[in-house]
Every structure is written in C-alpha cells, then in structure tokens.
Amino acid sequence: MMDDERLDQLLDAWRVEPASATLRDAVMARAPKPHAAGLRLPFAGARLWLAGAGLAAGLAGLSCGAAFASVAVRDARDEALVAAAAPGSASIVPLPETVRSL
Amino acid sequence: MRQGVTAPVDDPDAELVERVGRGDPAAVQALMARKLSRMLALARRMLGDPVEAEDVAQEVFLRAWKQARVWKPGAGKFDTWMHRVALNLCYDRLRRRREEPMAEPPEQVDPARSAEAGLIAIATSERVRVAVEALPERQRTALILCHYQELSNIEAAELLGVSVEAVESLLSRGRRALRGALADLADGQG
Numbered sequence: 001m002m003d004d005e006r007l008d009q010l011l012d013a014w015r016v017e018p019a020s021a022t023l024r025d026a027v028m029a030r031a032p033k034p035h036a037a038g039l040r041l042p043f044a045g046a047r048l049w050l051a052g053a054g055l056a057a058g059l060a061g062l063s064c065g066a067a068f069a070s071v072a073v074r075d076a077r078d079e080a081l082v083a084a085a086a087p088g089s090a091s092i093v094p095l096p097e098t099v100r101s102l
Numbered sequence: 103m104r105q106g107v108t109a110p111v112d113d114p115d116a117e118l119v120e121r122v123g124r125g126d127p128a129a130v131q132a133l134m135a136r137k138l139s140r141m142l143a144l145a146r147r148m149l150g151d152p153v154e155a156e157d158v159a160q161e162v163f164l165r166a167w168k169q170a171r172v173w174k175p176g177a178g179k180f181d182t183w184m185h186r187v188a189l190n191l192c193y194d195r196l197r198r199r200r201e202e203p204m205a206e207p208p209e210q211v212d213p214a215r216s217a218e219a220g221l222i223a224i225a226t227s228e229r230v231r232v233a234v235e236a237l238p239e240r241q242r243t244a245l246i247l248c249h250y251q252e253l254s255n256i257e258a259a260e261l262l263g264v265s266v267e268a269v270e271s272l273l274s275r276g277r278r279a280l281r282g283a284l285a286d287l288a289d290g291q292g
Contacts, residue, residue: 002281002284002285002287004286005287007155007277007280007284008249009280010226010230010284011230011234011249011250011280011289012278013223013227013230014147014227014230014231014234014250015227015291016142016143016146016147017142017144017146017152019138019139019140019159019210020156022140022161023138023142023156023160024134025235027134027138027159027160027163027164028131030136030164030167031122031127031130031134031167032123032124032125032130032162032167032170032171033125034124034125034126034127057203057268065214085194
C-alpha cells in the first residue's frame with residue numbers, strides 16, 4: 001500500500017500553469033485607482049483653485065469689455081456732436097429771412 | 103462559556119487589503135502577485151479547464167477590488183473570503199455543466215504519448231489530474247483546499263460548510279481512492 005509521503009509526492013506532481021501576462025493585465029485593468037479612493041485630494045483642491053481662477057479671469061474679461069464698449073460709445077457720441085457743430089454742417093440750417101426779421 | 107464572541111482573526115493580508123482599498127498601486131500589485139496564481143490554481147483544479155479557470159480568477163479579483171474598500175479586518179481572513187468566492191464561482195460553472203453538457207470536453211494531454219516522448223513528469227501529472235478529477239466533488243474539493251491550497255482543516259470546513267471531522271473524513275476517503283487509482287506509481291517512479 002502506498003504511504004502518505006508517496007501519495008503527497010504524487011499529488012505534488014500535478015502542477016498548473018501560473019497566471020499569464022494577459023490575465024494579469026486584465027486583472028490590473030479593473031483594479032482600484034488612487035483617485036477613486038481619495039489619494040489625490042491635493043489635486044482635487046488644485047482643480048478647485050484653477051476653476052476659481054478661471055471664473056475670476058472670465059469676470060474680469062467681461063468687465064473690461066463693458067468698459068471698452070462704453071468708451072467707444074462715448075467717443076462716437078462726441079464725434080457726432082463735433083461734426084454737428086462744424087461750420088457748413090448740414091445739420092445747421094440757416095434761418096429763413098422772415099423768421100430772422102422777427 | 104462565552105457565546106457569540108469571536109476573537110479577531112489574525113489576517114496576514116489585512117494591512118495589504120486596507121492599502122488596496124485606498125487604491126495604493128503598490129498594494130494592488132502585491133495582492134495580485136500573492137493571490138492571482140493561487141486563485142487560478144484553485145479554479146484550474148476545480149474546473150479542469152484553463153479558459154474557465156482564468157475567467158473565474160478574473161472575476162474573483164474583480165470582486166476583491168470592490169470588497170477591499172469595505173473590508174473590515176478582524177472578522178475573517180481575506181484569503182478565506184477569496185477562496186469562498188472562487189469556490190462559489192466554480193460550483194456555479196460545474197452546476198451549469200451538469201445542466202448543459204459541454205459539446206467538447208477540455209483539452210487533455212494523452213499520458214501515454216507524453217511518456218513516449220520521455221516526459222514522465224507530465225505523464226505523472228496527467229495521471230494524478232485524472233485521478234483527482236474522478237473523485238466525488240466533495241472529496242475533490244476538500245483535497246484541493248487542504249493539499250494544494252494549503253488551507254487548514256478548519257478553514258476548509260468553514261468553506262465547505264461542514265465540521266472539521268467531516269473534512270477529515272472526506273480527505274481520508276479521497277486519499278484512499280487515490281492510493282487505489284495510482285497504485286502502479288507507488289514504487290517511486292515519476
């Protein structure tokens with residue numbers, strides 16, 4: 001009859017292949033990622049700062065745009081007034097004689 | 103007599119699992135290095151099909167990654183939990199096989215041809231594989247868990263849902279059957 005030691009020896013002869021690189025890659029592809037577990041909190045803070053800076057820059061841009069627009073409108077109005085006041089301008093209509101005599 | 107109080111289990115994987123739960127890449131690599139081939143071997147020996155075994159091993163790890171985030175150390179060993187998941191997945195597949203017999207059985211190496219080629223070790227391996235696979239499912243599982251996976255009888259009993267004495271009985275009957283099936287190899291060749 002076979003003894004325990006020999007049976008164990010025979011059982012150990014049944015070997016199976018170790019995990020292939022393909023299987024390892026497939027397993028790793030689904031492994032937990034650091035960002036999912038909160039390890040990148042400092043980066044999340046940086047993202048918040050960047051978003052805030054972007055918003056501030058946008059608001060500043062809008063404000064500047066509005067200021068430039070108002071200056072342009074004012075300049076256009078002034079130019080129109082100067083043109084209207086100029087001698088020979090079509091906007092200054094000579095008064096008729098009858099009116100002038102009054 | 104204390105009832106309902108269980109001592110915390112000393113789990114050698116506890117610290118690693120905790121780091122995996124935090125997404126530590128080094129811990130993920132380490133757990134995979136420690137357990138993947140082990141889970142693959144269990145599935146391979148339970149199912150006898152390398153492709154199905156890879157599917158099971160992959161699924162075990164998919165669940166392990168999720169479980170690591172909520173794992174409570176002290177309740178049990180993570181390795182035992184992984185074995186339970188792997189075994190359940192294997193049982194599902196074995197049950198499905200019985201319900202829907204496969205068109206083609208898994209590829210098997212012809213031991214005689216291997217021996218002719220001088221590959222005595224491979225021939226012996228095949229003889230043992232065939233003998234183990236011929237055991238009744240409970241005996242085979244007990245043998246795989248205790249001999250190949252090197253679990254204690256207590257852990258195997260927990261996984262099989264039986265008493266330690268029942269595991270010892272399963273092992274004893276399994277080994278007796280193997281002695282008979284492999285009797286011609288008793289002289290030490292191979």
